[in-house]
Amino acid sequence: METPISKDHIEWVIPKPTLNDLSSSSSDIDNDIDLMLNHLQPYFPPSLLQNNFSVNQIKSRLAPDKVSDPSQRVRAAIRSCLKDETNQLEFVRLYQNSISVRFNEFFANFYNSMPTAQLVFLDYFHIIKTITTYYNSSLIHLNLSPLARNLCTRNINSLFYSNLIIRQNSKNSEQSQHQEDTYFLQSLREFLDVYVFKNTLANPFSDNSVNLIDIFTTLISINLNKDINQLLIQLSIQKIKSFIIANCSGIWDKPLLETITEFIQNEIYPNFSIIASYSADLNLTNSVNNVYLYDLIKLAQLELVSLRIKEIYSIILYYPNSSDGLYELYQCLSTKFNHHHYNQTPDQSHHSTNLINDITNLSNFSYLANYSLKSQAYQRAKLVDTFVDLCHKNLLHSGANTVDVITTYTKTIKSFLIIDPKGVLLDKVVRPIRRYLKTREDIIIKIVHGLLDDDESSNELIELAKELRRAKAKTSKKRSVVEDSLDMNWVPDPIDALPDFKKGKVSDIIESLISIFDSNEIFINEFTKLFGQRLVNLHNYDVTDIEERLNLLKLRFGKNEFTTLDIMIKDIKESKVLNKKLTARSGIQAPNFHTSILSHLFWPTVLENLSENDNFNLPPEINIKFEAYNSDYTSYMKGRSLKFLPSLGSVKIELSFNNKITQNFEVTPDRAAIISLFDDNSSELSVDFISKKLNMSPYMVSKGLSFWVKEGVLLELTKTLFIVNEDDAEEDVLHSASIPSAATLANSGSDKSINLKFKELEVLWPYLKSMLENISYLKFERVKTLLKLTVPKDKFDFGTIDDSKLEDYLDWLVDEEKLEITQQSYKLKE
Amino acid sequence: MKVKIVEWHGFSTWHWKLAADGDANSSAYVDELCGICRVAFDGTCPNCKYPGDDCPIVLGSGCTHNFHLHCIVKWLEQDTSKGLCPMCRQIFTYKESYPDMTEELANLKTLIDGHRVMRERYTEDNQEFEAFEEET
Ligand SMILES: [Zn+2]
Ligand SMILES: [Zn+2]
Ligand SMILES: [Zn+2]
Numbered sequence: 001m002e003t004p005i006s007k008d009h010i011e012w013v014i015p016k017p018t019l020n021d022l023s024s025s026s027s028d029i030d031n032d033i034d035l036m037l038n039h040l041q042p043y044f045p046p047s048l049l050q051n052n053f054s055v056n057q058i059k060s061r062l063a064p065d066k067v068s069d070p071s072q073r074v075r076a077a078i079r080s081c082l083k084d085e086t087n088q089l090e091f092v093r094l095y096q097n098s099i100s101v102r103f104n105e106f107f108a109n110f111y112n113s114m115p116t117a118q119l120v121f122l123d124y125f126h127i128i129k130t131i132t133t134y135y136n137s138s139l140i141h142l143n144l145s146p147l148a149r150n151l152c153t154r155n156i157n158s159l160f161y162s163n164l165i166i167r168q169n170s171k172n173s174e175q176s177q178h179q180e181d182t183y184f185l186q187s188l189r190e191f192l193d194v195y196v197f198k199n200t201l202a203n204p205f206s207d208n209s210v211n212l213i214d215i216f217t218t219l220i221s222i223n224l225n226k227d228i229n230q231l232l233i234q235l236s237i238q239k240i241k242s243f244i245i246a247n248c249s250g251i252w253d254k255p256l257l258e259t260i261t262e263f264i265q266n267e268i269y270p271n272f273s274i275i276a277s278y279s280a281d282l283n284l285t286n287s288v289n290n291v292y293l294y295d296l297i298k299l300a301q302l303e304l305v306s307l308r309i310k311e312i313y314s315i316i317l318y319y320p321n322s323s324d325g326l327y328e329l330y331q332c333l334s335t336k337f338n339h340h341h342y343n344q345t346p347d348q349s350h351h352s353t354n355l356i357n358d359i360t361n362l363s364n365f366s367y368l369a370n371y372s373l374k375s376q377a378y379q380r381a382k383l384v385d386t387f388v389d390l391c392h393k394n395l396l397h398s399g400a401n402t403v404d405v406i407t408t409y410t411k412t413i414k415s416f417l418i419i420d421p422k423g424v425l426l427d428k429v430v431r432p433i434r435r436y437l438k439t440r441e442d443i444i445i446k447i448v449h450g451l452l453d454d455d456e457s458s459n460e461l462i463e464l465a466k467e468l469r470r471a472k473a474k475t476s477k478k479r480s481v482v483e484d485s486l487d488m489n490w491v492p493d494p495i496d497a498l499p500d501f502k503k504g505k506v507s508d509i510i511e512s513l514i515s516i517f518d519s520n521e522i523f524i525n526e527f528t529k530l531f532g533q534r535l536v537n538l539h540n541y542d543v544t545d546i547e548e549r550l551n552l553l554k555l556r557f558g559k560n561e562f563t564t565l566d567i568m569i570k571d572i573k574e575s576k577v578l579n580k581k582l583t584a585r586s587g588i589q590a591p592n593f594h595t596s597i598l599s600h601l602f603w604p605t606v607l608e609n610l611s612e613n614d615n616f617n618l619p620p621e622i623n624i625k626f627e628a629y630n631s632d633y634t635s636y637m638k639g640r641s642l643k644f645l646p647s648l649g650s651v652k653i654e655l656s657f658n659n660k661i662t663q664n665f666e667v668t669p670d671r672a673a674i675i676s677l678f679d680d681n682s683s684e685l686s687v688d689f690i691s692k693k694l695n696m697s698p699y700m701v702s703k704g705l706s707f708w709v710k711e712g713v714l715l716e717l718t719k720t721l722f723i724v725n726e727d728d729a730e731e732d733v734l735h736s737a738s739i740p741s742a743a744t745l746a747n748s749g750s751d752k753s754i755n756l757k758f759k760e761l762e763v764l765w766p767y768l769k770s771m772l773e774n775i776s777y778l779k780f781e782r783v784k785t786l787l788k789l790t791v792p793k794d795k796f797d798f799g800t801i802d803d804s805k806l807e808d809y810l811d812w813l814v815d816e817e818k819l820e821i822t823q824q825s826y827k828l829k830e
Numbered sequence: 831m832k833v834k835i836v837e838w839h840g841f842s843t844w845h846w847k848l849a850a851d852g853d854a855n856s857s858a859y860v861d862e863l864c865g866i867c868r869v870a871f872d873g874t875c876p877n878c879k880y881p882g883d884d885c886p887i888v889l890g891s892g893c894t895h896n897f898h899l900h901c902i903v904k905w906l907e908q909d910t911s912k913g914l915c916p917m918c919r920q921i922f923t924y925k926e927s928y929p930d931m932t933e934e935l936a937n938l939k940t941l942i943d944g945h946r947v948m949r950e951r952y953t954e955d956n957q958e959f960e961a962f963e964e965e966t
Pocket of ligand 2 (some may be wrong): 874875876877878883884886898900901
């Protein structure tokens with residue numbers, strides 16, 4: 001419907017002059033129209049219409065064309081043609097049609113022929129400037145009324161808009177219009193990046209002479225402020241995003257929100273607000289500007305949360321070192337994301353607009369619209385889903401180690417309570433872990449040991465032991481409905497809580513682990529077993545530590561749940577008292593005998609493991625002691641008697657050898673009983689003999705004997721014959737006192753018979769070794785002399801051996817590859 | 831080599847001596863249960879937590895039946911027991927092996943004596959009645 005302006009049209013719209021007109025004017029109307037149209041030709045900057053219009057021409061930035069000042073005659077003609085507003089409006093509509101044709105022709109031609117890739121924003125701007133200058137200079141002489149002038153400007157602006165912003169290059173289909181910026185917008189974005197955000201990386205040769213004010217006022221004059229704002233927002237977000245990726249990824253051990261805010265305040269916001277102050281529709285005051293700042297910070301927080309969601313599993317594993325990161329995640333997720341903020345100053349309340357609204361209104365930038373979806377509720381849900389997903393992938397598979405899962409579980413509890421102190425998210429993320437833990441067979445043992453072992457080096461779950469110690473203030477947590485309903489501090493559960501959400505159940509680590517199982521009994525049994533073992537290994541009857549621990553457990557599991565353990569502890573305490581009384585009666589002659597007295601029905605885990613094999617004969621002196629003790633007991637505790645459990649307990653013995661050397665041992669009763677048979681007995685004993693004598697299984701006897709062989713007290717003559725190692729015992733003591741254990745280790749070599757032959761000489765080896773380390777080669781005679789000089793007489797008496805024995809020993813060392821012999825000299829084998 | 835045992839920390843279990851011969855080597859008595867509560871003697875009656883001194887046993891002397899002290903007291907407190915052993919219905923008496931009488935044992939003694947008095951009165955009445963009958 002674009003009809004070029006013509007003389008006929010003008011004649012048609014412009015009424016015949018009145019008489020008055022005729023009298024005041026010497027010209028006829030036809031002539032006036034010709035003159036005016038002639039003046040307005042060609043309705044577009046001539047320089048842009050030249051046939052040789054090229055990239056070079058644009059780049060040369062020729063001064064914009066201006067329409068030359070009209071002559072008096074033309075001015076008169078214009079006045080007579082555009083006499084009143086009606087004439088002017090009709091004229092503008094027609095004039096617009098002419099402009100449209102030229103405008104569209106030009107851009108069609110421009111997009112078809114120009115190598116757009118070579119154009120930068122300043123090239124586009126040159127064209128825009130040329131066009132706007134041309135029309136401004138052309139319109140100024142028409143003396144249009146404000147209304148007509150405004151109409152004209154709007155028309156021209158919409159031509160710019162359709163050709164720069166909407167019009168797409170011929171190659172692009174219509175569908176892509178909403179997804180891709182036009183070349184112009186791309187160049188504008190690039191320009192803003194370089195000149196506004198000072199991105200020198202994008203264009204290190206940016207031209208400082210560029211007149212930003214001219215550029216922005218011009219763009220705003222053709223009504224592109226909304227587009228500039230959009231690009232500014234896009235760019236800001238992009239920059240914030242890459243700043244966060246670069247500066248926050250994997251960094252969880254220090255606060256970062258302040259750095260982010262500073263970055264926005266110093267790097268993003270100043271540029272943003274300067275341009276916004278030109279381009280915003282509203283006359284922005286400082287406080288409204290602050291709305292944009294707040295929104296940028298909020299955007300940054302959303303961005304940070306998105307990053308943290310991706311990292312959540314690692315963050316949890318990194319706990320407690322990630323506490324700072326977790327706390328900031330909590331801050332980002334809990335800051336109220338609404339706009340009360342702005343309403344604090346009443347006079348600003350009408351500025352309902354803000355960045356977030358702006359962004360969400362920009363439906364043609366779909367990725368920006370996502371921000372509105374990323375509300376806190378969405379992010380909380382996403383956080384839970386991501387974590388649960390990663391748990392399944394990384395942790396909750398059949399090959400996982402129970403301790404690792406428990407550790408992750410406790411870290412999850414602590415971390416998620418930071419992120420969400422109400423525990424709603426925690427409740428959701430722990431459910432799959434709890435389900436998994438319930439299937440692990442070893443979980444009870446792991447938890448029980450974790451709770452009771454205070455040794456950091458051996459307890460992989462030391463956190464549990466610490467947690468148990470922290471329990472002091474907590475009263476018994478029996479799960480009861482009555483208690484719940486009496487809770488005065490009751491508040492409704494948060495809206496995203498699951499129906500059976502209960503904070504206490506998930507937030508307390510121990511309670512949380514225990515409650516995986518429906519009944520406490522399984523734990524109580526394990527505690528009873530573990531404590532039973534400890535009480536049996538306890539040799540000073542001091543149950544203070546165990547009692548203290550039991551009291552902590554009672555706080556958790558209930559006071560009356562540990563009847564068996566109470567009886568066990570009482571047994572040990574009473575034994576202590578009784579031992580004092582009864583041993584006082586029977587005198588204190590050696591050996592010192594005392595016994596723990598157990599109520600046999602209440603020590604199942606200890607006594608069930610005993611068999612007939614444990615019922616061996618005691619050394620007679622101990623048997624006598626026990627019988628005396630038992631009869632004292634019977635007379636003291638009327639109606640009761642004792643039954644001895646020979647295999648339990650601990651024995652201190654002192655072995656003294658022929659050479660006055662004594663050694664002390666603390667051993668199990670079976671070992672004590674075995675070695676007692678060698679008392680004052682220099683002949684060898686067989687396994688069979690010992691087994692019969694002690695009524696002990698041969699297996700147990702053999703095990704006991706090899707213990708004493710290992711200690712150097714006995715010698716193994718054959719597999720079944722043993723004898724006291726009188727000399728060796730002396731040597732062993734010396735070895736352990738003066739020589740590095742490597743030597744003793746080497747002595748226990750496999751070839752016992754040869755070893756035995758040189759046993760007495762082995763004391764020489766360390767001296768020999770250090771000698772040869774200092775003097776590499778030594779003939780036998782030198783060796784002998786030096787050894788005599790260096791080895792103290794009380795360690796080895798050379799009078800007891802002859803030279804050939806020493807020589808044999810040295811040769812044996814050669815065979816053993818400790819020494820080697822070259823040219824009749826000994827040296828250390830390398 | 832001399833072996834000197836300096837100290838021996840052993841472990842034992844205690845048991846009520848039930849059999850008169852005091853055969854301490856036999857482990858058969860371990861399983862013997864109180865005829866009233868069906869719990870082992872070395873355990874506790876249903877009302878006690880700690881076995882042993884806190885919940886002693888009583889050995890029958892009239893018959894061979896033994897009970898937790900608390901169990902037999904509870905039984906004898908009922909008039910319907912008539913002072914009889916709940917297992918064999920003989921008059922219940924016990925071995926007074928404790929020289930120092932505890933309060934609980936004194937209570938048992940009172941109950942047994944009470945039942946004896948009741949029995950004697952009943953027999954006297956019957957005899958009087960019989961004598962009266964004979965007279966008429
Ligand atoms: Zn009973
Ligand atoms: Zn009782
Ligand atoms: Zn009876």
